[in-house]
Amino acid sequence: MNGSSSRVAPQELWLLSRQKLILHVDGVFFIPSSRKGVADMANKEIPYKIYLTEEEMPRQWYNIRADMKNKPAPLRNPGTHEVMGFEDLRPVFCDELVKQELDNDTPYFDIPEDILNFYKMYRPSPLVRAYELEKKLGTPAHIYYKFEGNNTSGSHKLNSAIAQAFYAKHQGLKGVTTETGAGQWGTALSMACAYLGLDLKVFMVKCSYEQKPFRREVMRTYGASVTPSPSMETEVGKAMNAKFPNSNGSLGTAISEAVEVAVKTPGYRYVLGSVLNQVLLHQSVIGLETKIALDKYGVKPDIIIGCAGGGSNLGGLIAPFMGEKLRGEADYRIIAVEPASCPSFTRGKFAYDFADTGMVCPLAKMYTLGSGFMPSPNHAGGLRYHGMSPILSQLYHDGYMEAMSAVQTDVFAAAEDFLRCEGILPAPESSHAIYAAIQEAKKCKETGEAKNILFGLTGTGYFDLYAYKAFNDGTMTDYVPSDEDLEVGFATLPKMD
Numbered sequence: 001m002n003g004s005s006s007r008v009a010p011q012e013l014w015l016l017s018r019q020k021l022i023l024h025v026d027g028v029f030f031i032p033s034s035r036k037g038v039a040d041m042a043n044k045e046i047p048y049k050i051y052l053t054e055e056e057m058p059r060q061w062y063n064i065r066a067d068m069k070n071k072p073a074p075l076r077n078p079g080t081h082e083v084m085g086f087e088d089l090r091p092v093f094c095d096e097l098v099k100q101e102l103d104n105d106t107p108y109f110d111i112p113e114d115i116l117n118f119y120k121m122y123r124p125s126p127l128v129r130a131y132e133l134e135k136k137l138g139t140p141a142h143i144y145y146k147f148e149g150n151n152t153s154g155s156h157k158l159n160s161a162i163a164q165a166f167y168a169k170h171q172g173l174k175g176v177t178t179e180t181g182a183g184q185w186g187t188a189l190s191m192a193c194a195y196l197g198l199d200l201k202v203f204m205v206k207c208s209y210e211q212k213p214f215r216r217e218v219m220r221t222y223g224a225s226v227t228p229s230p231s232m233e234t235e236v237g238k239a240m241n242a243k244f245p246n247s248n249g250s251l252g253t254a255i256s257e258a259v260e261v262a263v264k265t266p267g268y269r270y271v272l273g274s275v276l277n278q279v280l281l282h283q284s285v286i287g288l289e290t291k292i293a294l295d296k297y298g299v300k301p302d303i304i305i306g307c308a309g310g311g312s313n314l315g316g317l318i319a320p321f322m323g324e325k326l327r328g329e330a331d332y333r334i335i336a337v338e339p340a341s342c343p344s345f346t347r348g349k350f351a352y353d354f355a356d357t358g359m360v361c362p363l364a365k366m367y368t369l370g371s372g373f374m375p376s377p378n379h380a381g382g383l384r385y386h387g388m389s390p391i392l393s394q395l396y397h398d399g400y401m402e403a404m405s406a407v408q409t410d411v412f413a414a415a416e417d418f419l420r421c422e423g424i425l426p427a428p429e430s431s432h433a434i435y436a437a438i439q440e441a442k443k444c445k446e447t448g449e450a451k452n453i454l455f456g457l458t459g460t461g462y463f464d465l466y467a468y469k470a471f472n473d474g475t476m477t478d479y480v481p482s483d484e485d486l487e488v489g490f491a492t493l494p495k496m497d
Helices: 010-016 035-042 095-102 113-119 131-137 158-170 184-196 206-211 213-221 235-243 251-264 277-296 312-326 390-397 408-422 428-447 465-473 483-490
Strands: 005-007 023-025 028-032 060-062 108-110 127-129 142-147 175-180 199-205 225-229 268-270 303-307 333-339 349-354 363-368 402-406 452-457
Touching: 060 277, 060 312, 095 158, 095 277, 113 158, 127 277, 131 142, 131 408, 131 428, 142 277, 142 428, 158 175, 158 184, 158 277, 175 184, 175 251, 184 199, 184 213, 199 206, 199 213, 199 251, 206 213, 206 225, 213 225, 225 251, 235 251, 251 268, 277 312, 277 390, 277 452, 303 312, 303 428, 312 333, 312 390, 312 452, 333 428, 363 390, 402 408, 402 428, 408 428, 408 465, 428 452
Parallel strands: 142 452, 175 199, 175 268, 199 225, 303 333, 303 452, 333 402
Antiparallel strands: 005 028, 023 028, 060 108, 127 142, 349 363
């Protein structure tokens, strides 16, 4: 290798990777002192799968908010509209998670050793060069995807599930409550709670409860209690059933039910799988691993793509790259992809809104369709939330990222193309990112540009075969809400001073 180099201890990688390019040669990590050193490594053949060693795993989570000039707006009390602090949130969330939720300034949080040890059961996850997809498309683009489906939960959700369960256990709680849409979050949390010996009560959106019975059974096998939402077990559920007798349910309603049970049951707290600042913090492990893997080969992504429902996977994938963009160190084109049936970014309003349909949760300023918006029972159940992460909403509002929507038949067609050449059956949620990546790769074919495209493959679709059956049978339809449909949701936005 040309030029002088500095050897780096593996435990120092997480710190240095934020500032410099780290390369790996014959078992030794280097910081090249010249651009030629980077170029030499960039010419090295890139394997189909890039795996990090356990020693290379990030030992800290990265907090995007520390580098944001405009911080996300604070949570507000749903009744008084006053800013909520630590004591206000303690009855709902675990103490340590409240601290993480409210911290806008600390750039890095140490990952507890117990969580790191759990991560090692399925992390580091592979970064894959999609050579076969590139070949099928005939594109000069280089396509990479970070695959988060190599665990029993089948998705990236486990990264935050084990963290939240750990803090609940550390606080001495008996159990937790939560909601789940497609079931990936519920499955991940049931796995984490079983590992730590915590009780778990899951409210699963009714249409997903019926469409995905096997994911429901995985949760029950881990010991979780699973109830279709809206249910008759809570006041919120009873009210929703009375108002909408044939409701398919929504994530907003399931959240309300889970929160109601948590605050009424001693020794329990509520945990959430997306949207919250703390969740994006935990999910930053995805992007941190991705960046270390790309840096090994001198690869800088031009375009970074993630599906967007509440924001956990997208926020986690883009974290270190967005940090560089915010600090002015590098630039990336970042694209959020959402379903056209639930278009929070592309057709929503940036406003304070209730996080749940029952209007008992804190108000969050986010891109939203209104807590009263009832999404159609499309098959990407994990993307059927009416709002979006306050962090991502602020970044989008400030122009640091862009958004697009896609109808589900186009998304499933892209999933089919991906499966037939890359060999992984993707989750419907992940397939939104696949669709956008394919579109960008096709543009590169037209222009002749060899752009580096990175997307997040958040999980597998092996429990989503009813959805694939509908697509294969030709019975799948596309629903796009009209402006009048959206106005129903917008009418439920709180009136703020």
